[in-house]
Amino acid sequence: MKILICESNPLLVQLMGKELMSEQNEVRLAWVSEEMASQLTSFAPDILITEVLLPHMNGFEFIHNARLQFPKMTIVVISSLSSNRLIELIFRLGADEFISKPLDPTQLNNHIQKAIRGKRNSFISNAIDYVTKI
Amino acid sequence: MADIFFNNLFLVIAALIMAIYLFLGIISMFQLIEYKRANRYTDFSTLLSSPLAPGVTVIAPAYNESKTIVNNIKALFTLQYNNYEIIVVNDGSTDDTLDKIIKEFDLIETEYIAYAALPTQPVNGIYKSRNQAYSFLTVVDKQNGGKADALNAGINVSHFPYFVAIDVDCIVVPDALQKLVKPFLSHTDNKTIATGGVIRIANSCKIDNGQVLQVNVPDEYIVRFQVVEYLRAFLMGRMAWSKLNGLLIISGALGMFDKDIVVQCGGYNVNTVGEDMELVVRMRRFLYDQKIKHRVEYIPDPLCWTEVPTTQDALQRQRNRWTRGNIDTLKIHRKLLFNPKYGRLGMLGYPFWFFFEWLAPLFEAGGYVFMLFLLMTSIINWPIFLFLLLFVYLFSVSFSFYAVLFDEFTFHRYHRFAHLRKLFIIPFIEPIVYHPLNVYWAIRGNISFLKGNRKWDKLERKGFSNASPQ
Amino acid sequence: MLRKYKAVAVFLAAMILLIAFSFIVKSWLMQENWFLKSSSAFNWLHDLGRYLMATIEENQKQSTLLIWLFPVLFTALILTVVNIVTIALFILLRRWGSINLWRRKNKMRQKAQESIVEYLYGDSESALQQIKQLNKQMLVEEIISLRKQITGPKTEHLQLLFYQLGLDVFVTHKIKSARWFNKLLYIDAAQWMQVYAAFEQIQPYQYAENPHLRNVAQMACVNLDTGQAFAFLNIMDQSLPIWHQILLHKTMVRGSLPLPDFYSFLHSENASVIIFALNMIRLFSQKGPQNEIIRLVTHHDPMVRRNALRVVRDLDIYEAIPVVKQNFLGETLRVQVGMIQALSLDKPQETFEFYRNIWQDTPRRLQAEILKHVSPGLQAMLLKDMEPEQIEQK
Numbered sequence A: 001m002k003i004l005i006c007e008s009n010p011l012l013v014q015l016m017g018k019e020l021m022s023e024q025n026e027v028r029l030a031w032v033s034e035e036m037a038s039q040l041t042s043f044a045p046d047i048l049i050t051e052v053l054l055p056h057m058n059g060f061e062f063i064h065n066a067r068l069q070f071p072k073m074t075i076v077v078i079s080s081l082s083s084n085r086l087i088e089l090i091f092r093l094g095a096d097e098f099i100s101k102p103l104d105p106t107q108l109n110n111h112i113q114k115a116i117r118g119k120r121n122s123f124i125s126n127a128i129d130y131v132t133k134i
Numbered sequence B: 001m002a003d004i005f006f007n008n009l010f011l012v013i014a015a016l017i018m019a020i021y022l023f024l025g026i027i028s029m030f031q032l033i034e035y036k037r038a039n040r041y042t043d044f045s046t047l048l049s050s051p052l053a054p055g056v057t058v059i060a061p062a063y064n065e066s067k068t069i070v071n072n073i074k075a076l077f078t079l080q081y082n083n084y085e086i087i088v089v090n091d092g093s094t095d096d097t098l099d100k101i102i103k104e105f106d107l108i109e110t111e112y113i114a115y116a117a118l119p120t121q122p123v124n125g126i127y128k129s130r131n132q133a134y135s136f137l138t139v140v141d142k143q144n145g146g147k148a149d150a151l152n153a154g155i156n157v158s159h160f161p162y163f164v165a166i167d168v169d170c171i172v173v174p175d176a177l178q179k180l181v182k183p184f185l186s187h188t189d190n191k192t193i194a195t196g197g198v199i200r201i202a203n204s205c206k207i208d209n210g211q212v213l214q215v216n217v218p219d220e221y222i223v224r225f226q227v228v229e230y231l232r233a234f235l236m237g238r239m240a241w242s243k244l245n246g247l248l249i250i251s252g253a254l255g256m257f258d259k260d261i262v263v264q265c266g267g268y269n270v271n272t273v274g275e276d277m278e279l280v281v282r283m284r285r286f287l288y289d290q291k292i293k294h295r296v297e298y299i300p301d302p303l304c305w306t307e308v309p310t311t312q313d314a315l316q317r318q319r320n321r322w323t324r325g326n327i328d329t330l331k332i333h334r335k336l337l338f339n340p341k342y343g344r345l346g347m348l349g350y351p352f353w354f355f356f357e358w359l360a361p362l363f364e365a366g367g368y369v370f371m372l373f374l375l376m377t378s379i380i381n382w383p384i385f386l387f388l389l390l391f392v393y394l395f396s397v398s399f400s401f402y403a404v405l406f407d408e409f410t411f412h413r414y415h416r417f418a419h420l421r422k423l424f425i426i427p428f429i430e431p432i433v434y435h436p437l438n439v440y441w442a443i444r445g446n447i448s449f450l451k452g453n454r455k456w457d458k459l460e461r462k463g464f465s466n467a468s469p470q
Numbered sequence C: 001m002l003r004k005y006k007a008v009a010v011f012l013a014a015m016i017l018l019i020a021f022s023f024i025v026k027s028w029l030m031q032e033n034w035f036l037k038s039s040s041a042f043n044w045l046h047d048l049g050r051y052l053m054a055t056i057e058e059n060q061k062q063s064t065l066l067i068w069l070f071p072v073l074f075t076a077l078i079l080t081v082v083n084i085v086t087i088a089l090f091i092l093l094r095r096w097g098s099i100n101l102w103r104r105k106n107k108m109r110q111k112a113q114e115s116i117v118e119y120l121y122g123d124s125e126s127a128l129q130q131i132k133q134l135n136k137q138m139l140v141e142e143i144i145s146l147r148k149q150i151t152g153p154k155t156e157h158l159q160l161l162f163y164q165l166g167l168d169v170f171v172t173h174k175i176k177s178a179r180w181f182n183k184l185l186y187i188d189a190a191q192w193m194q195v196y197a198a199f200e201q202i203q204p205y206q207y208a209e210n211p212h213l214r215n216v217a218q219m220a221c222v223n224l225d226t227g228q229a230f231a232f233l234n235i236m237d238q239s240l241p242i243w244h245q246i247l248l249h250k251t252m253v254r255g256s257l258p259l260p261d262f263y264s265f266l267h268s269e270n271a272s273v274i275i276f277a278l279n280m281i282r283l284f285s286q287k288g289p290q291n292e293i294i295r296l297v298t299h300h301d302p303m304v305r306r307n308a309l310r311v312v313r314d315l316d317i318y319e320a321i322p323v324v325k326q327n328f329l330g331e332t333l334r335v336q337v338g339m340i341q342a343l344s345l346d347k348p349q350e351t352f353e354f355y356r357n358i359w360q361d362t363p364r365r366l367q368a369e370i371l372k373h374v375s376p377g378l379q380a381m382l383l384k385d386m387e388p389e390q391i392e393q394k
Helices: A010-020 A033-043 A059-069 A084-092 A105-133 B002-038 B069-077 B097-105 B146-157 B176-186 B221-244 B259-265 B275-289 B312-332 B340-377 B382-410 B417-429 B434-450 C006-030 C040-059 C065-121 C124-132 C136-147 C153-164 C167-177 C180-192 C196-207 C211-224 C242-255 C271-283 C290-296 C302-314 C318-327 C333-343 C348-361 C364-373 C376-385
Strands: A002-006 A026-030 A047-050 A074-079 A097-100 B056-062 B084-091 B107-110 B123-129 B137-142 B162-166 B191-201 B206-208 B211-214 B254-258 B294-306
Touching: A002 A010, A002 A033, A010 A026, A010 A105, A010 C065, A010 C136, A026 A033, A033 A059, A047 A059, A047 A105, A059 A074, A059 A084, A074 A105, A084 A097, A097 A105, A105 C153, B002 B221, B002 B294, B002 B340, B002 B382, B002 C006, B002 C065, B002 C180, B056 B069, B056 B146, B056 B176, B069 B084, B069 B097, B084 B097, B084 B146, B097 B107, B097 B123, B097 B137, B137 B146, B146 B162, B146 B259, B146 B275, B162 B176, B162 B259, B176 B191, B176 B254, B176 B294, B176 C242, B191 B221, B191 B275, B221 B294, B221 B312, B221 B340, B221 B382, B221 B417, B221 B434, B254 B259, B254 B275, B259 B275, B259 C333, B275 B294, B275 B312, B275 B340, B312 B340, B312 B434, B340 B434, B382 B417, B382 C040, B382 C065, B417 C065, C006 C040, C006 C065, C040 C065, C065 C124, C065 C136, C065 C153, C124 C153, C136 C153, C136 C167, C136 C180, C153 C167, C167 C180, C167 C196, C180 C196, C180 C211, C196 C211, C211 C242, C242 C271, C271 C290, C271 C302, C290 C302, C290 C318, C302 C318, C302 C333, C318 C333, C333 C364, C348 C376, C364 C376
Parallel strands: A002 A026, A002 A047, A047 A074, A074 A097, B056 B084, B056 B162, B084 B137, B191 B294
Antiparallel strands: B107 B123, B123 B137, B162 B254, B191 B254, B206 B211
């Protein structure tokens, strides 16, 4: 599994990186805004973990573009946002899971598993929908 | 005898002007330092999650912008604020601006009550989106009445206690609302009635999806002059006046206002081209009349990036309009001049504007004519004349250098060596080339004001761009 | 006093210095030969000055102003040139230097970050040894910035690191000695890391002149003081702006702190404290004597009245409605808007009757506000009831 973590606080990025590092995961980190966009295209991760309140960059645009570029990617947003309107917007733009900050890094793996399961389920149900339509 | 008197007069006035500018520069410096220190550990995003944060309405007038309008509105969606609504006012565009918005955001006409607090041109319809995702977007379609009229229509339909007036073609940074609203929340004994953000120049910057990705210093000299001019005006002039609480203007490109007071004062004035300045002066006058303590503040952060004219012709029209707007406002509120009843506004802000923004160019032109007269009658003493000229020249150069230095220390937006190389030449050329042109345009503005031209220029109606510095 | 007028002080000092300098320059120009003959680098300047002075004296016999002013102008000219050169050099050097400095600082920061992560996830002992050599202010900044973003078991780990490094002592010491803008950082750090020992140091700052400092100290005390956390509300005579209220509210929510009885602050002399108490009562839905709230609907400060009305609406205090109706017409507009919202508690029919009775006496702007804020059903009823000429087009 290829994971890309984008967040403007370098310490938090590294922490999450350590948390997710394991044999089956390949983790990359980005905490400078230019790097985030370039890493996204070159690395093509299976899972994108990102903040949306980024300095010098529009995080909403970023997840939107990521979703357009990689329809199958799992997008997990971690953010200190707590406005329902904006969280809704995030989901509409294509996020699969939202974790509010402050977050418990030890729970990160569970959240991601949940997001992947959710994604797969919705994929299966979509497939069933598709089949039944036929 | 007369020439000696004039000589002395010019000397005294010149010395006084320099001393005042120096003083303003010092105040700005302290103000910038204070701002940086106080906000170093401030977490503005707290506002995003707090139920106590007030609602803000964003009002964006649009006129014949069909090419860019959809992208511009989308850029507004990404403003980071919790409780806000966007009102786009289509000011009777003659192209397909409205159709494009309706199609893109799936709008339908909604019922509304034409029961407006501020009088405006008739409203044709109010549109809302069928898509829940755009529930915070309202589009007002009205008959053409100019920018001030469009803003008034926007105020009429707004719901929140504060509103932000923006030029739809400006690039507003994502956290602008948080920064602008904070002064309103930080004072209780001294009511904040309006805040403005620093305008920077977006020409030649790398822009993508409504975000400034890379800042550049433009190559064209005419734009570079304006870069230094804006730096000087905002970082040195406005900051000082913000501290002195003598501000007369919040740029039309980005400013937040207390809606209640705006409505009580009767909203934007539709009969002037300087509606942004006129409104602030009228609000302050109103509050002084009621003896309410208040303040108008500037945020030194670069919150708004705008394209400025790139041709002499366009620039001349812009300056012409600013001059007319200035005179208009000064004329309407002439009672303020040295009126102790109006406190700092009457004793400092207004007189400064009166003498430095309106009279100074005229005075300068008078000086040129006088100089010419001396040259012709050949009673001029060349060494002394050159010495005085050099002195004035170097003073203005050093002033520009200070502005660059302030940017370097605070926001550091021009961060490459190439930027510096480009910026360092400007102060030396500016007083010789750009400044006389400015004086000339200001005089042209005075003349067209006297001729009775009070309207927006047809040719530049398009951009609305009104980011006047000083 | 001096702090408030420091710009004036600096300006005056600059002017005095300029004049003093000009006297020196004048006496220098008066001398035919410069006393430092050996260094001829400035001879041309000396000659130029003398030449100009001579021409002025010759030419302007009638006017003495320029003669008087000349030394000042000449000095200012020299200073301006020096100024321009210094600023240019300074910017260049700073940029050049700052690249190196920035690199070095960045490297240190990276090292600190790596070590902290290493401490949390790997070999704690060796990481600790490495961290100990680093700059303490930077460490505090880094640890606090991380602490603000995370919860769970790792925070305890981080706190342990903070104490192992002895940063608690450092922070307590710095609260006393640092400059005010750095105090903000250290007080904040003491709060996040629960340095109870710093409480004594922080306490006086709750009433500081400087609003930023005051706010940070209040938040820290709310967090650190176990007994009388909100005692400062009783004593404080400075105002408590909304921004500070927002931060205090956030602190309470974050720490799930035990709430005081906010009704006890409703009698405060300080209007901003009453507003804060009202806001907290509303946000935490605190129950208490309702007549206290109703009393505040007629408080002399309009801001208090407005906030009291919000409480009336959000906590469903029906008993306040007669009071609201009674005072409606004499109010300021902003309060009236609050009243309109509070009246939505009442039965629609009764509200309708009320608005209909007062409609003729209400100014246009208020009518607009009523229509904007009432429920759609009521809006239709009101519109139907209105005389046709009162509605403009459409």
